[in-house]
Amino acid sequence: MAKQTVTMKVNGVNYERDIEPRMLLSDFIRHELSLTGTHVGCEHGVCGTCTVLIEGAAVRSCLCLAVQADELSVETVESLGKVGALHPLQQAFWEKHGLQCGFCTSGMLMSLTELLRANPKPDRQAIVDAIGGNLCRCAGYQNILAAADRAVELLHAQKEVA
Amino acid sequence: MKPSAFDYERPADKDAALKSLASYGGRAKVLAGGQSLLAMLNLRLVSTERLIDVGRLNELRYIRAAGSELRIGALTTHNAVLASSEVGTHCPIMTEAYREVSHHSIRNRGTIGGSLCHNDPAAEMPLVMQLLGASLVASSTRGERVIAADQFFRGYFSTALGEDELLTEIRIPIPPKGHGWSFLEISQRKGDFALVAAAAMLTLDKGVCRNVRLGFRNVGETTSRIKAVEVLIEDRAPDTHLFSSAAKAAMDLVQPPSDIHADADYRRDLVKVLAERVLAKAAERAASAK
Numbered sequence: 001m002a003k004q005t006v007t008m009k010v011n012g013v014n015y016e017r018d019i020e021p022r023m024l025l026s027d028f029i030r031h032e033l034s035l036t037g038t039h040v041g042c043e044h045g046v047c048g049t050c051t052v053l054i055e056g057a058a059v060r061s062c063l064c065l066a067v068q069a070d071e072l073s074v075e076t077v078e079s080l081g082k083v084g085a086l087h088p089l090q091q092a093f094w095e096k097h098g099l100q101c102g103f104c105t106s107g108m109l110m111s112l113t114e115l116l117r118a119n120p121k122p123d124r125q126a127i128v129d130a131i132g133g134n135l136c137r138c139a140g141y142q143n144i145l146a147a148a149d150r151a152v153e154l155l156h157a158q159k160e161v162a
Numbered sequence: 163m164k165p166s167a168f169d170y171e172r173p174a175d176k177d178a179a180l181k182s183l184a185s186y187g188g189r190a191k192v193l194a195g196g197q198s199l200l201a202m203l204n205l206r207l208v209s210t211e212r213l214i215d216v217g218r219l220n221e222l223r224y225i226r227a228a229g230s231e232l233r234i235g236a237l238t239t240h241n242a243v244l245a246s247s248e249v250g251t252h253c254p255i256m257t258e259a260y261r262e263v264s265h266h267s268i269r270n271r272g273t274i275g276g277s278l279c280h281n282d283p284a285a286e287m288p289l290v291m292q293l294l295g296a297s298l299v300a301s302s303t304r305g306e307r308v309i310a311a312d313q314f315f316r317g318y319f320s321t322a323l324g325e326d327e328l329l330t331e332i333r334i335p336i337p338p339k340g341h342g343w344s345f346l347e348i349s350q351r352k353g354d355f356a357l358v359a360a361a362a363m364l365t366l367d368k369g370v371c372r373n374v375r376l377g378f379r380n381v382g383e384t385t386s387r388i389k390a391v392e393v394l395i396e397d398r399a400p401d402t403h404l405f406s407s408a409a410k411a412a413m414d415l416v417q418p419p420s421d422i423h424a425d426a427d428y429r430r431d432l433v434k435v436l437a438e439r440v441l442a443k444a445a446e447r448a449a450s451a452k
Contacts, residue, residue: 001167021170021213024204043163044201051267058267063200067170068193068217111267132353133265 006070010035011079021067025059026050028066029076037077037106041135048134051107052076058114058130077106080113088154089113089147098147100138107134112148116155122148165203172215176222176301179328182214184303187325190214194237194276197268222275222330225249232334236275241266243274252336253294255343255363259286262347262359275329278314281321284355288315289379290345291332292386293361299331300324308333312386341365341373342448344440348432350423356380357424360436364395366448371395376408376441378433381416388412391437400445402438409437 007016010033017032026043029035029052041049043062050061053075081087086094089109099105108131115122115130122130127148136144173179183190190212193199202208216222222237225246232252234243243249244260263269263277263286277287278298291298291311298314300307300323314322323329337343347359359379364371374395377387391412398404418429 001169004170020167022165022167022203024164024200027164044204045197045268048265048267057270059271060197060267062204063197063268063271065170065193065196065200065213067172068196068215070172130266133267 004067004070006067008066008069008071009073011075017066019066021065023066024062025052025064025066025069025074026061028069029061029074032066035076035078039103039106041103046135047104047107048111048131049104049107051110051134053110053114056114056117058111075110075113077109080109088158089116089151092151092154093144093147096143096147096150098139098144104134104136104138104140108136108144112151116151120155120159121152163204163206165200166206166209168210169212170215171212172218176219176328176330179214179216179219180301180303180326183326183328186212186214192216192279192328194279195239195272196276197264197272198276198280198282216328227252227336230336232336234274234332234334236278236329236331237273238275240264240269240272240274240277244269253334255293255337255345255361256287256290256334258343259290259345259347259359259361262286262345262349262352262356265353274332278332279321279323279329281315281319282355283318284359284380286345286347286356286359286379289359289361289377289386291315291334293363293375293377294334294337295375296335297333298329299333300327301330302327306330315386337363338365340448340451342444342446342451344443344447346436346440346443347379348436355423358418358429358432358436360433360440362437362440362444364441364444364448366400366445366452370397370399371445372397376412376437378412378416378436381418381429381433388415390415395441400441400449402442405438405441405445408441409434412437 003018004021026040029038039049041047045060045063052061111131191210193213193215222235224235250257296311298309343363345361347356363375365373374392394408413430413434418426420426
């Protein structure tokens with residue numbers, strides 16, 4: 001079936017590609033753009049591993065066609081930080097052992113990124129509601145909740161210094 | 163686990179979408195939020211020649227109180243409805259039901275219109291719309307028709323929407339101030355599909371229950387309001403004994419499915435338990451609203 005031209009801003013960089021309309025956003029990010037930090041777990045929307053942000057809102061990238069993100073701005077886990085310059089969320093997950101295999105982690109981080117931008121001091125229920133759709137089979141979930149709490153502290157401290 | 167190939171178009175406005183539907187009719191599927199459709203396409207439970215993406219038709223995203231009605235554009239996302247103070251004030255049963263709908267990231271994309279048109283037997287909103295006596299506006303190049311909720315929802319995954327029609331608006335008569343309501347759902351984990359969901363609405367007038375509405379979800383092909391049980395409560399004073407017999411009557415009237423999550427007997431038991439709870443809660447809320 002006819003290919004479509006799609007343009008997208010991903011982590012601040014503009015891309016243009018010709019793709020089949022059936023290509024999922026998760027596959028576009030991983031295969032077209034080589035951004036493999038976004039993981040694919042179930043591919044039918046129940047695990048949350050593939051969570052990214054579209055226009056700042058958490059979305060399961062396996063339940064989104066790349067063409068649906070045409071002209072929109074997407075953020076993946078690669079936008080948060082890197083080794084040596086971790087985002088406070090990543091720092092908190094490291095400190096609190098919020099990950100073991102790391103497969104669910106990018107999805108957890110993106111869900112929490114949306115939450116913490118909207119609500120810098122979330123209570124336990126707000127955190128649970130934000131990551132309730134992200135499954136973890138290794139570390140989940142107490143250390144992940146502790147990591148979220150620690151991230152709130154770190155972000156607050158960062159703001160105080162600024 | 164990838165969809166089979168299809169053509170794709172994204173009409174610029176509602177009229178263009180209706181023209182496309184008129185041309186392609188049953189050979190195309192409408193894509194709104196895609197939170198149900200894409201999962202089915204990915205699993206290859208569904209395949210289609212063409213997707214008509216209406217997801218950018220922002221003219222169909224709105225919530226407005228219009229006189230005695232609440233009008234919601236079909237493309238309004240679940241989270242927008244959940245967060246709406248107008249919905250919370252005028253139609254609190256919708257807000258309560260929305261807390262059970264899936265997960266946050268799904269609600270960011272999924273739309274109320276999409277859920278209603280998909281009519282998954284475990285979906286919450288079709289039940290709520292029937293209890294509220296809502297109307298669904300179906301648009302096509304032939305014009306517009308307004309379909310009452312109890313006519314709109316048919317069997318599993320089936321509605322009265324024609325092949326060339328697009329659901330554009332949901333119209334909800336605003337329930338009277340001081341009404342009581344309750345929505346409850348049992349699922350294995352929060353956010354999972356409901357094993358059984360129950361909902362009730364009523365008002366209290368001079369100490370008796372009036373305008374009683376009671377319904378369930380995932381208890382058989384034509385799940386909706388159970389009028390045969392509503393009449394048992396209508397014009398009677400609320401009490402636990404009455405609600406208990408009504409719950410037993412509801413249990414006897416449903417024919418729930420058995421599946422790997424729950425068998426029919428367990429679902430019947432849930433109907434009885436949830437019926438008592440939603441009726442009691444609705445009566446309590448109506449009483450405390452006075």
